[in-house]
Amino acid sequence: MESIITDIVKIIKSENNVLAREKALMCYFFDLMGELMKLALEEVDVGLVDETKKQGYQIEKKNKRSVVTVLGEISYWRRRYVCPGKKAQYPLDKLMGYDKYKRYSVLAVKNILQVSAVATYRNTALVVNTLSNFNISHSQVGKLIVQAGKQIKAQQQSEERYDGITQKKKVPVLYLEGDGVVIKGTKKRLEFHRYQVCEDIINVSKNQSLFS
Template sequence: MDFSLTEIIEIIKGSNDGIDVERKLQVYFSNKISDMMQVVLESIDDGLAEEYKKQGYRIEKRDFRTIQFLFGKVTFKRRRMKKEAEKALYPLDKEMGFISRETFSPLLLRNIAEIASGTVLRKTAQATALLTPFTISHTKVKAVLDTVGEFQQNYTENHLLDVTKLTEPKEKKNVPFLYIEGDGLMYKEIKKKRGEIHRIQIAEGVEKNGKRTRLIGTHYFSSTDSTEVAWSLVQNYLYLNYDLTNTLVISNSDGGSGYEFDKFNAIVQGCLRHEHVRDTYHVNQKIKQRLNFVPELQSPLKKAIQDHEWEAVEAVLDTADSIIGDEQVAQLEEQIRRLRGYLSRNWEYLTPIYKRGLGEAAHGIGTCESNHRPYSYRVKGQGKYWSKKGLTHVVYVIEGLKNGTLDRAIIEQQPEYKKQVSASYKAALKAAHKKVPHQTHEGVRHGSIPYASRSSSTGNLSAIFSY
């Protein structure tokens, strides 16, 4: 069980190269740690057996169980015990939080799901095999991803959708600014259908780090069902966490279905002030699309919008209209008409932030599109098609990672993973600690020889030992 310096040296001597050395040492250390964990678990089981006997339990049998931890596979023996008129149980499994028939540890489940949320299943299996002492199939990766994704989904719904569980918090945050953005992300469903991930994000501001900035106080919300579900999540989250009485809310969207001004306004009732902005990225995309036949007029139109001068906008569009040739007249006139209508409908929301007297609040919006990337990189491209259920699990794992709630979701949805504090467990740990006595290991000693000068006798001696 103990680490042997001689064994390690023999491994190094018998290896072909640096890569071979590290591979063999990985196996060696993994096996040693697994052996140590086996002794510890069996010692705890011995202590638990004695404690449970005091409660009227008797031993039925003792059998093996194997659990794959991040550091290696551990096979250990534990007792099955029975009490009159009660179901039989394994005290070690119960007190340690080992779920029946689950072969992976909670940390391993979580880490595999995190990798799988950013790359395809086969790559996740490959990465796991390269970086850990065990292998896993891509079908098992899929099962792990679904399990953890369901944990996060249940956690989110329990905390933000189930109104029977919403309670008035003791203290709410008061922030000067709150930024809310929403946008949809399309994906391909099985049987060539089109689905949409409905996304909304909030932030409390930005923080500068040199030339770069990052959002602070963020929280992200997603739904593969509808925008109504996504808005319910946001509304309940704001209710639980913020007092908006003295808060300036700035919302931003492309104005598409489900992301109109009234959707944002409905969830921030009672705020100090609400300003809605039409997303610049989507406005520029609309201009590029409608004026594709006169690209030289795209920049003047953008400037006119930035200056918020409608007469200048009309002048650019009239110029574009006059340039149309005889070919495709009707089609190009329709493009200009639709662009004019789009800008007219959204003119109020196209007022630049700096013209609304909002000062420092100008920074912090327009990031929703870039925050699509963790989702779009995983669910789009490379011929990917998704079932609704499978995509939902991936989305929730990504959301749990971004919000920092994934660990809590796993623990809450599997109460067995919570650290036990029962009297029997404490007594068993104490007994195991006595059974495996502590050994103090003294490391390699380092020292130096003081000397006055390099040419002195002690200086020469020190130089000899330094080689």
């Protein structure tokens, strides 16, 4: 902790320009968070060894991976496990939700999509590059939007919510809650709608929850 404070004080004293000083501090903290996250991930990976081996897996090797998160780009080492008759896996990646072959974390993609819903690809890239610790081009923004649209559409098509319902049921009141999301594209925009049908309300403390 003392070394961190020393570094911060050094940055503050070394910069005379207000903007340059704050930018230097921002970069320092982002880099610090990235390094701490790297160390934490690798420690978690060690903790997953025994549990994974109990499932019949054995360590094959350690590979390095880089993921762009809201904290910036994080590079870390994690173990790859193999088991006869089963797919090889990276338990740490699965735990963190870091999908295979995908460069951006779930929250990073979510934040980018939220900005892109009200801005152009170029402006979205500008906002992300200005306020975060990683850079993205407008073309990369477009690719993320297309990928997200395909995933949402595939998920909706695969959902079979009403399987297993064999008979109709009468209820005093039927609640219908709807929501939607719009994903803008260069030529068109994709609209997805979700509806939830509920038959009752459950009081949870001061809040109310719908009962499906």
